[in-house]
Amino acid sequence: MSMKKLKNIYFDYQATTPVDPRVLKKMMPYFGEIYGNPHSRNHSFGWEAEEGVEVAREHVAKIINANPKEIIFTSGATESNNLALKGVAEFYGDKKNHIITCVTEHKCVLESCRHLAGKGFEVTYLPVQSNGLINLDELKKSITDKTLIVSIMGVHNEIGVIQPLEEIGNICRSKDIFFHTDCAQAIGKIPLDVDKMNIDLMSISGHKIYAPKGVGALYIRRKPRVRISSMISGGGQERGMRSGTLSPALCVGLGEACNIYSNEMEKENKTLTKYKEMMLEGIRKSCPDVYLNGSEEARVPGNLNLSFAYVEGESLMMGIKDLAVSSGSACTSASLEPSYVLKALGVEEELAHTSLRIGFGRFTTENEVKYATDIIVKEVKRLRELSPLWEMAQEGVDISKIKWAHH
Amino acid sequence: MAYSKELLDHYENPKNVGSMDKESEQVGTGLVGAPACGDVMKLQIKVNNKGVIEDAKFKTFGCGSAIASSSLITEWVKGKNLDEAHSIKNTEIANHLALPPVKIHCSILAEDAIKAAIDDYKKKNRKNR
Numbered sequence: 001m002s003m004k005k006l007k008n009i010y011f012d013y014q015a016t017t018p019v020d021p022r023v024l025k026k027m028m029p030y031f032g033e034i035y036g037n038p039h040s041r042n043h044s045f046g047w048e049a050e051e052g053v054e055v056a057r058e059h060v061a062k063i064i065n066a067n068p069k070e071i072i073f074t075s076g077a078t079e080s081n082n083l084a085l086k087g088v089a090e091f092y093g094d095k096k097n098h099i100i101t102c103v104t105e106h107k108c109v110l111e112s113c114r115h116l117a118g119k120g121f122e123v124t125y126l127p128v129q130s131n132g133l134i135n136l137d138e139l140k141k142s143i144t145d146k147t148l149i150v151s152i153m154g155v156h157n158e159i160g161v162i163q164p165l166e167e168i169g170n171i172c173r174s175k176d177i178f179f180h181t182d183c184a185q186a187i188g189k190i191p192l193d194v195d196k197m198n199i200d201l202m203s204i205s206g207h208k209i210y211a212p213k214g215v216g217a218l219y220i221r222r223k224p225r226v227r228i229s230s231m232i233s234g235g236g237q238e239r240g241m242r243s244g245t246l247s248p249a250l251c252v253g254l255g256e257a258c259n260i261y262s263n264e265m266e267k268e269n270k271t272l273t274k275y276k277e278m279m280l281e282g283i284r285k286s287c288p289d290v291y292l293n294g295s296e297e298a299r300v301p302g303n304l305n306l307s308f309a310y311v312e313g314e315s316l317m318m319g320i321k322d323l324a325v326s327s328g329s330a331c332t333s334a335s336l337e338p339s340y341v342l343k344a345l346g347v348e349e350e351l352a353h354t355s356l357r358i359g360f361g362r363f364t365t366e367n368e369v370k371y372a373t374d375i376i377v378k379e380v381k382r383l384r385e386l387s388p389l390w391e392m393a394q395e396g397v398d399i400s401k402i403k404w405a406h407h
Numbered sequence: 408m409a410y411s412k413e414l415l416d417h418y419e420n421p422k423n424v425g426s427m428d429k430e431s432e433q434v435g436t437g438l439v440g441a442p443a444c445g446d447v448m449k450l451q452i453k454v455n456n457k458g459v460i461e462d463a464k465f466k467t468f469g470c471g472s473a474i475a476s477s478s479l480i481t482e483w484v485k486g487k488n489l490d491e492a493h494s495i496k497n498t499e500i501a502n503h504l505a506l507p508p509v510k511i512h513c514s515i516l517a518e519d520a521i522k523a524a525i526d527d528y529k530k531k532n533r534k535n536r
Contacts, residue, residue: 312445314470318410318418338445350442386424386474388449388466389442404441 009368011325013208013302013361014157014185019253020210020362026256027212030249038248039237049248056255060217063258064183064202065193069222072238073251076216077184078108080203081151083218083242084180085112087228088149088201089121096148102126102134103344104158106182109151122146130346131295132161140171149178154186154202158341158357159294160303162190169198178226184208184216188261189269189300194219200226206250210362211257215250218242268362272301275360275369279304282373287380289393293342293355304358307342307351310390311383316356319379323372326357350389350399410471411505417475422482425464427451435528437520446473446513450520452484452492454528460484460492465520472510476500476517489525 010018030052038053040046054068061068074080089099101113103125113123124142126134134152143150150172152163165181172179179198184205186192194202199219206215220226220241234243261268283290289309308316313327338352347355360369384390389399410418426449429436433453440446446469453462463481467474479500484492500506500514 310468312469312473314445315418315474318471348443350445353442353445386421386466387468388438388447389468391426391449391466399442404443404447405439 005322006368006371007322009323009372010363011323011358011360011372013359013364014160014357015326015359016207016213017210017361018363019212020257020260022260023211023253023256027249027253030247030252034248038246038251039235052248053246053251056251056253059255059259059262060204061219063187063192063262064199064204064219065195066219067222069239070194070219072218072220072242073246073254074216074218074242075214076207077106077182077203077205078216080205080216080218081106081108081180081182082112083228083231084201084203084220085109085149085151086116086231087241088178088180088226089116089119090229091227092148093119093121096146098122098124098144098146099149099151100124100126100139100142100147101151102128102153104128104132104156104341105151105153106157106184109153109182113151126152128344131298132156132159132293132341132345133163133295133298134168136164136167136171139168143171143175143177147175147177149180151180151182153182153184154192155183155189155300156294156303156341157185158339159305159345160185160299161294162186162298162300164298165192165199166197172200173198185300187258188265189302191265194221204254206254206257209254209257209261211253212250215247215254217254269301272360272364275364275366276301276304278366278369279358279373279376282370283377283380286377290380291351293345293347302360304360305342305355306358307347307355308380309351309354310387310393311354311380313354313356315383316354316376316379319383320372320375323358323375326359327355413479414472414475414504414506417478417504418471421465421474421478423462423464423478423485424466426466427453427462427464432531435524435526435531437523437525437527439519439523440469440516442468445469446516448473448477448516448520450477450481450517450524452521452524452528454489458488460487460489469513469516470510472504472506472513473516475504476506476513477520479503480517480521484521489528492521493525495521 036045036049038049057068178200180201182203200221202219204217207213232243291307293305342352427434437450449466451464452460455461465477467477497514497518
């Protein structure tokens with residue numbers, strides 16, 4: 001099979017997504033003729049900008065079955081996560097001071113919790129099972145009468161697993177505990193319903209769903225009401241919870257991105273599932289000892305996090321340099337430490353060093369998936385021929401029994 | 408991170424990949440690094456009766472810099488006697504490949520590997536005398 005060599009193919013949709021041209025088209029007028037301050041109440045310039053923002057708010061609300069009044073715009077999911085956790089903690093902290101989260105949460109959640117721990121909060125970090133999901137019994141057991149909020153993300157950025165949001169929501173509601181979920185990677189990937197899932201706060205990101213970087217949203221439930229202390233002092237925009245003039249263009253972009261997903265999620269998921277299966281089968285057929293990290297069932301189709309045993313991840317990335325993927329080993333960063341997420345799943349360090357995250361999205365083509373599968377297989381085979389560990393494994397040597405000199 | 412032309416060439420077309428009979432008296436084997444650290448190098452030398460390295464082979468599990476470092480050192484040691492090979496410094500490898508600072512450990516590993524191979528050869532041949 002000969003295939004035309006493709007250059008620079010994007011397989012990193014969990015890092016960020018390109019702006020959908022339909023989104024950009026909706027945004028453009030707000031960079032030009034519609035330039036009013038959406039908070040100006042006295043003239044048509046303001047009203048026009050405000051209308052764009054409010055339509056966008058409706059689109060965001062609709063995709064999670066919320067009321068538009070429950071949505072505030074932010075700069076992104078990092079700000080939303082900070083605001084949700086610190087805002088709730090500050091408002092209710094004198095009554096309850098216990099937070100439950102999970103070891104595999106995004107750094108901005110973990111760091112916010114660490115910040116709060118420094119202010120006297122107790123934080124429980126739930127472990128995950130080998131499939132990347134939390135154990136609901138562990139969650140129930142860690143709840144005390146001081147538990148204020150539980151924060152568990154919807155879809156994982158690194159391994160793509162889907163946490164049981166509805167079950168977590170039910171547990172929290174029955175104990176009068178707030179449930180916050182970071183859904184940066186979940187919007188448009190799985191059906192979300194804040195009422196059915198008993199979600200009290202939800203963080204949303206623009207640039208993971210084909211809207212621009214620099215915009216996000218936070219859902220904050222009104223009935224029963226959740227209150228937060230604001231982090232930014234100012235003119236009291238966004239119902240006093242997030243001061244600062246909104247960017248209508250960015251808000252409109254986020255709104256349109258949600259609107260598109262409201263209509264196209266199912267169709268897109270079908271295509272991505274096809275691609276995922278194509279690549280996974282293609283790789284497994286030709287290469288033994290390739291492992292999928294995170295649950296194979298409870299995962300979104302756009303994420304394949306694979307460990308290629310006996311092949312170091314960074315060298316593999318170098319070999320497939322026309323594919324923009326992400327290294328699970330994080331060895332490209334200065335730390336040289338394998339991913340804390342894979343570690344939490346119990347993936348041994350040597351296997352964590354062999355991991356790649358391959359992400360598909362809206363603009364991925366079947367041709368690209370086929371091409372990528374071919375060159376990944378070719379490169380894994382080449383590097384295994386270079387690998388002393390592969391050679392030992394073929395000779396039947398148990399690598400875990402060798403006394404390695406750690407350096 | 409932009410890698411040098413030399414490094415990329417050794418990564419894409421590594422020299423002297425392979426294995427030699429580790430039981431042979433003429434062969435010294437060095438196995439250094441650890442899978443959990445993300446680098447393992449196996450370096451072998453074949454020494455003739457004049458004490459000159461006439462062949463060298465390697466296999467490496469590690470990043471591109473580790474593969475390139477081991478490929479380069481196998482090229483360098485061929486034709487050298489054991490003392491000359493033993494005196495190769497990691498900085499020479501790092502400079503030749505223009506390794507970025509976070510990858511200096513790859514050149515150190517290559518130096519360790521050749522030293523380990525020489526030690527193994529010497530140990531074997533001391534015993535047999």
